[in-house]
Amino acid sequence: MNIYVSNLSFNVQDEDLRAFFASYGEITSVKIINDRTTGQSRGFGFVEMANEEESKKAISELDGAMVEGRAIRVSEAKEKGERTGRSTNPFRRNDDDKYNNANSYNKNRY
Template sequence: MNIYLGNLNYRVRENDLRGLMEQFGIVKDARVVIDRETRRSRGFGFVEMESDDEARNAIETLNEQEFMGRNLIVKEAMPRPERPVGFERTQRYKEPQEY
């Protein structure tokens, strides 16, 4: 199960998330989302647990608990919504047209 962790301290790194979650079971992956431009944490991340039962236990135990000075928001991660067909990042920014 994939878990969303929000309201993270901006100093939290992937090894911090992994260490926090390993007390509940086997962690398959842990990542902190980083801003592409500033290269700094965006204050949230995701952890994938091997067992759904262990993941649910972690969610119930850690939600609204303090970690590195901030109260966590912990819940099951929702899949990303599908982008419209033909949508590309480059299409959002068009060059000004000359008249």
């Protein structure tokens, strides 16, 4: 099972994340996500565990745990297709609303 871990300190590395989950069972992979430009941690990562039952136990026990002074959030990772994108955000404007539309400040200027 793939596990999503967020609200991580920027100091947490792959090895640290592996150590947090090691006592819960076999870990297949660990990956902290880094910014492409700066290389700095983005504060979240993924842990993949071999056994689903062990994964669920790790999620329930580590969600909200304090790691380097921060309460981490741990949940089952969603498949790429299941995630919601910005287009479903009710606060995001449509492309039609961006510039020079009927409500634009330029409306009566020319």
